[in-house]
Amino acid sequence: MSDFKFVRVNCDYCAEGVWSEDGGSMSIDSLPISRKLKSSILKWQCEFETVPYWLEERYIESDWYKLRQLNIARRLKYELPDYVVVAGMRLINDDLTVGEDVPYGGDNFQDWKDGYLLRETVGTG
Numbered sequence: 001m002s003d004f005k006f007v008r009v010n011c012d013y014c015a016e017g018v019w020s021e022d023g024g025s026m027s028i029d030s031l032p033i034s035r036k037l038k039s040s041i042l043k044w045q046c047e048f049e050t051v052p053y054w055l056e057e058r059y060i061e062s063d064w065y066k067l068r069q070l071n072i073a074r075r076l077k078y079e080l081p082d083y084v085v086v087a088g089m090r091l092i093n094d095d096l097t098v099g100e101d102v103p104y105g106g107d108n109f110q111d112w113k114d115g116y117l118l119r120e121t122v123g124t125g
Helices: 035-049 053-060 063-079 106-122
Strands: 006-009 084-087 090-092 098-101
Touching: 006 063, 035 063, 053 063, 063 084, 063 090
Parallel strands: 006 084
Antiparallel strands: 084 090, 090 098
16 A cells, blocks of 8 residues: 555544544545535534533543444545545444554654554555
């Protein structure tokens, strides 16, 4: 896998619900996905935007939020099979199951990415 394509699914204020490998917010339009999935992601993000900031942590730890996040991430992986798709911190495997933890940014992410690419190269992933 020479061209590393990555998207992380997570809500935050003033974002679109999708994030790049460097931790920056992405435009939903930069992803080659269906209009229906784009609409679902933006709706989920808009619902998050209505949560007062002092309730954000409780909200993102809720089963409802995690289930929606996982559902969206699985749909992304289905439409973007050549992408590394992460729901919060959990990798979505090719078979749409939940896999290993994926750290956010920095050296920890780079170490994880290097290991992931190595596994893909030698075919043990």
